[in-house]
Amino acid sequence: MNYMFLLLVTFKIIKKKVAKVQEIMGFQTSHSTKRITQPVFKAKEDSSDAHERSLIPRALNLTDHILTNTKPIPSSGYDSWVVRHPSALNSFDRLMKAATGKRIVVFLDYDGTLSPIVNDPDRAFMSEEMRAAVREVATYFPTAIISGRSRDKVKDFVKLDNLYYAGSHGMDIMAPSMPVRSSDGKHFAIALQTNGNEVPFQPAKKFLPAIREILRGLENGVKEIQGAKVEDNGFCISVHFRHVHEKVMEIRPSIEWNKGNAVEYFLDTLGLSSSSNILPVYIGDDRTDEDAFKAIQSRGQGYPIIVTSVPRETNALYSLRDPSEVLVFLSRLAKWRKPLTQAGL
Numbered sequence: 502m503n504y505m506f507l508l509l510v511t512f513k514i515i516k517k518k519v520a521k522v523q524e525i526m527g528f529q530t531s532h533s534t535k536r537i538t539q540p541v542f543k544a545k546e547d548s549s550d551a552h553e554r555s556l557i558p559r560a561l562n563l564t565d566h567i568l569t570n571t572k573p574i575p576s577s578g579y580d581s582w583v584v585r586h587p588s589a590l591n592s593f594d595r596l597m598k599a600a601t602g603k604r605i606v607v608f609l610d611y612d613g614t615l616s617p618i619v620n621d622p623d624r625a626f627m628s629e630e631m632r633a634a635v636r637e638v639a640t641y642f643p644t645a646i647i648s649g650r651s652r653d654k655v656k657d658f659v660k661l662d663n664l665y666y667a668g669s670h671g672m673d674i675m676a677p678s679m680p681v682r683s684s685d686g687k688h689f690a691i692a693l694q695t696n697g698n699e700v701p702f703q704p705a706k707k708f709l710p711a712i713r714e715i716l717r718g719l720e721n722g723v724k725e726i727q728g729a730k731v732e733d734n735g736f737c738i739s740v741h742f743r744h745v746h747e748k749v750m751e752i753r754p755s756i757e758w759n760k761g762n763a764v765e766y767f768l769d770t771l772g773l774s775s776s777s778n779i780l781p782v783y784i785g786d787d788r789t790d791e792d793a794f795k796a797i798q799s800r801g802q803g804y805p806i807i808v809t810s811v812p813r814e815t816n817a818l819y820s821l822r823d824p825s826e827v828l829v830f831l832s833r834l835a836k837w838r839k840p841l842t843q844a845g846l
Contacts, residue, residue, distance in 0.1 A: 582812035589806045589819040589830055596804060596819075597837050603780040603802075606773060607638055607834075608764055608793065610785030611648040611655050614808050614827055622650075622732050622741055627658060631828050637835040639664040641842055643771055647671055647763050649751070649789060651735035652701075669736035670753065670789050671763025674702040676770045702766065705736045705754040712736060715752060760789050761796030782834075784808060784827055791816050806830075 589596065609615060615635065616627040627635075638644055645665035648655040652668030652675060659666075667674040716731065716738050723729040723740060732739040737753040764781060768774040781800070783793045786808035794805035794816035807817035808827060821827050 579812045583820065586807065586812075586815065586817060586820040588826075589804070589821050590826060590833075592819060593830070593833055593837075597834075600780050603778045604773070604776070605642045605834075605838075606768065606771070606779060606781045607642045607644040608767070608781060608783040608785075609635070609644070609646050610787055610790050610808075611646055611650065611658065613786035614784055614824060615646070616658070617824055622730070622739070625658065628828075631824065631831075632660065634828055634831040634835065635659065636661050636663065638831050641835055641838040643767075643773075645676075645763075645767050647760050647785075647793065649734060649737060649739075649787065651733065651737075654734070665767060667760075667763045667767075669705070669734055671760045671766070672703060672705045672736040672754070672756075672758055674763060674766060675700070676702060676767055702770075703736070704758045705756055708736065708754040708756075712738065712752075712754070719752075759792040760785075761792035761794075764793050764796045780804070782806065784821065784830070794818075 611627075612618060612622075612625050615631050616625045619625050635644070639661065640663065643665075644663075645667060646655055646659060647667040647670075649670050650658075650668055652666050652673045655668055656666045665674075665676050667676075716733055719731045719738060719740060723731055726742070728742060730741045732741060737751055740750040740752075742749070764783065765774065768779065768781065773779045779802070781797050781803040783790070783797055783803070784806045785793065790807070794807070797803035797805045798816060798818070804819055805817040806819045806821055807815045808821050808823065809815075810822045821830060
């Protein structure tokens with residue numbers, strides 16, 4: 502109960518700041534899909550204490566250990582689930598046959614896809630074998646990593662320069678410069694560099710001062726909570742409760758922008774969005790990756806691949822069980838392309 506009391510105090514400390522930001526700018530408080538199964542909730546300035554208390558167990562989900570917040574399917578239904586979402590490894594030859602003559606673009610999540618899920622977010626290291634596979638894939642295909650972490654942080658984990666990075670669920674992108682529209686048709690402008698190199702695209706940039714203020718409030722508020730850690734992810738903030746059943750609360754701006762928009766943005770900036778021979782491949786394990794899966798499905802071509810060992814509802818067409826299978830898939834993908842490149846195809 503001490504944890505519950507301290508969390509209540511924490512929420513009271515930041516409640517007015519969060520509510521004010523939500524009222525002026527529109528923020529959402531959500532939960533990491535790698536830790537928790539509850540939906541997004543929004544704190545309201547006029548909430549009663551009873552309602553405020555009700556948010557705490559919803560935020561922590563103290564009795565639930567499922568690592569995803571998409572609806573799980575009973576294990577007895579796994580065989581039928583795999584029929585609907587076949588293994589990308591078992592289907593590899595068929596997928597590559599269909600990809601012949603098309604230009605593949607690769608998109609990857611990080612945590613749970615290139616690295617295992619770990620209790621300490623600062624120790625989510627990818628293996629050297631995975632790094633080598635990603636490096637080789639990026640040698641043959643345009644490749645981008647789209648993560649919920651800050652862009653700088655995920656780049657520091659990956660340590661590769663031959664690919665693109667997007668942090669904060671696609672709200673902080675480093676890519677070639679060009680204008681782009683969000684899913685609601687609004688135009689986002691980006692600063693152009695005169696040298697024509699990559700520039701950051703940050704559709705939530707105006708929210709950054711408010712995010713910094715909330716970050717300071719959270720850091721002060723969780724100091725007394727054992728195992729709690731605030732992670733600064735740029736345009737998102739994650740609060741990890743590793744000793745409270747390892748849950749994560751996330752705060753990020755409520756804007757019409759997600760990983761699906763990030764995929765479209767990369768294709769646009771690479772000059773590939775209108776091409777009929779583009780085949781995007783997206784591999785991810787998170788609920789936020791579902792937006793990217795939808796974006797690829799809406800194009801009518803491409804391979805959205807979910808990483809999970811637990812069957813669950815998804816917009817992905819194919820599946821891989823865990824990062825070890827992702828490693829095999831990426832290695833096979835590079836191996837498949839290498840002789841074609843050498844032959845000038």
